[in-house]
Amino acid sequence: MVSPSRSAIAREEPVAVDWWRMLADPAFLEDPYPELARLRNLAPVHHDPVSGVYFILGHREFARVSKSSAMGRDTRLWMGGWSSPEYAAEDPVGYRLYSAFQPQMINSDPPDHGRMRGVYEPAFHPQAVAALEPMVRAEAERLMSAMPESGVVEMIDAFAGPLPLRVLRNLFDMPEAMDEDIARWSAALIKIGDIMMTPEQKQDALEALDTFKSVLRRHLAERRGCPHAGLIGSVLAAEETGVLDEEETLTNLVSMLVAGHETTVTLIGNGLLLLLQNPGEMARLRADRGLMRTAVEEFLRVEPGGNMILRIAREEMDVGGWRIPAGAPVVGLIGAVNRDPLRFARPDVLDIGRTANAHATFGGGIHFCVGAPLARLEAQIAFDALLDRFPQMSLAGRPEWRLDRINARGLGRLPVQVGAA
Template sequence: MTAPGTDTAAAEQVLLEVLLTDHGASGPYAGYRRLREQAPRLTTAAGLLVLSGYRDCEAALRNRDLGKVDESLGFQLAGVPEDLQRRALRRFRRTMLFRNPPDHTRLRRLVASVFTPRHVEALRPAIVTRIDELLDGFAGCEVVDVMTDLALPLPVGVIGDLLGIPDVDRSTAAPWVRDLVAPLEPSADLAAVQGAVDAEDRLAEYFTQLLAEKRRTPADDLLSRLATARGDDQLDNDECVGTAILLFAAGFETTTNLVGNGLAALVGAPGQLDLLRNRPELAAPAVEELLRFDAPVQTDGRTALADTSVGDVEIAAGQVVLLLLGAGNRDPRVFTDPDILDLTRRQAAPLSFGGGLHFCLGAPLARLEAAELFPRLLTRFPHLSAAGPATWRAGLSFRGLAHLPVHPGPT
């Protein structure tokens, strides 16, 4: 429920501005602040509950009665026929991302061991080698685009190796992912949803063929594990193809945005950039602060599977809950001076990877890639600086850059 005395209409207008504006470099944070101040627990006229405080978002993520259905349909996208909305992400909805126990448990169990901290740690040498090879390409360049030359190829290469995707196919398949996730944006229009349908069809055709090859000649990779699973772990065709798409998409989309958003934040705060260059041992906590400061994933959704509550807010079965994770990450009740980047911050964990049953499976891998990348980049190119304005991608849910030009400077 919205607190008594709240101007609900005014708060809903702020919410619409937050959801539908292309925020660019400034981000949605001023709008989040206004919404937290006016209605940190907003129930809209359509019945959508919107949470923007850290503690409420955290509690909702951990509440087992708040599960996954298809919260994107709850936005009631204007001008998009319902049958087209349901065709978009059809196979994606068969994955752990949109499933609840026991299906979620079964689907996650099959791949979870690959993303444990211990297994991810074993990948460190190969990740370091890949980072150094990419940075070798910066040497002698006047200008490089961090997004196309580093932030994208690094995680695409890492997840491609884990899955067993041939090198020659990775650059073709990656752009389809950007089109695929468009319906998860509140601002998605008819063209974006149709593009997502087409992108999923292309990805499904590709992974269907690749999984068939893995069944014929299995290798030591994750797609072979999916393709050859038997017994209780065996997936039906849509689950198998959808999971392959999900693992590929999740393996780079968040990490790409973490690298881009993080470097943009550091370039905008030269003192913090110098601090990390001079104290590379701060890399791990620095990644946590960069995740908090400008989260690569700004929103999440849940649906009440039964009557439940968050704090003193009653939530009816079937009600959709929108969690503004990026707003929670800037909550002044939890973070001192939340709009300031402070790599030495030791406060609550960021909400950026979600929480509870649906905590991001690839979070340890994303953290490792970023923690290895930033110190190496700043040490190798100590005079790195902006080479022009950054270009931000449209949308709120997945916040990231399209282009980030920098001068590497002399090594």
């Protein structure tokens, strides 16, 4: 990894932090917010001399970094990083994994980024997403009808987990029988977002990537030549006209599944937990469903799920008193950014009517989440369905945070008492 020369750094790190140990510490994963607030109060930007990463915790600083053309997303520019010869020699499996995951929009800078994004974006335009509403509603209703009128329901398994998976599978025009496989591949691949993976996780992710790519290759071949609308139609057209090559087509599709699945599971699960922990806000939303849009944005702010957003400096950039050198990795810690008191009034309080809510959960600049309109629609439908179906909901035991992921903060279990106890 990079170790920038001291002369490139405009200031000294105010505190010695073992960053990667802290980020993986179970106590931190249970409740990262007090420690993130402490570090953000010390400085909005920190530098880890061990990994070379610059961590951004301030809202103003993250907004600048995420939108600046000096900050790219092409991981091949990371000096000493995943694409370097020294990394290939040190960790051949990791090198193969990151190389195979490279050719996609999230890992590209202009002009490749725009070329790829242009293919997928039409599937998420407001009209296209509005057309998906009946399908999302039908899937939510199917899951609801399988739940009891009253009793304890484990909401991650019964609702928050399957809904986004079914929506994506429909978007990909794949058969229901594939749900279990897709969930397994997604679980292995989401770890790539953790940045620091164990050798076993890299091997699992590589296998999942290879298998899913072959399944998608067959899936597209079966559909080639037939008239096809939506996401798959745009992808086939782009392949035929040479806008995308096969590797780009497959890697972008795999990544879309990873980007769109767990993130939406955590939005629904974490949002429901927030309502259960704040019964006053739940009652407010029941009484005024017109607050649904701002409520979902507030869930995204308070519990963002994805906690790390990556950039690689293309050029030197001064941020928060540091001079970040070209080739350095920069990670926005969104749990800190979204609760910066310089940007948000009462940042730790859930206020479902909050309007000034410039959270960073969908990132920023040219990489701003392309699937955000779909994620928002799914969440709004999910919470409407839950409130319609269950006039009473309360926690029925301790919710369990998943402690095996350092980026995606989501629940493994959320037991909810529905109806009368």
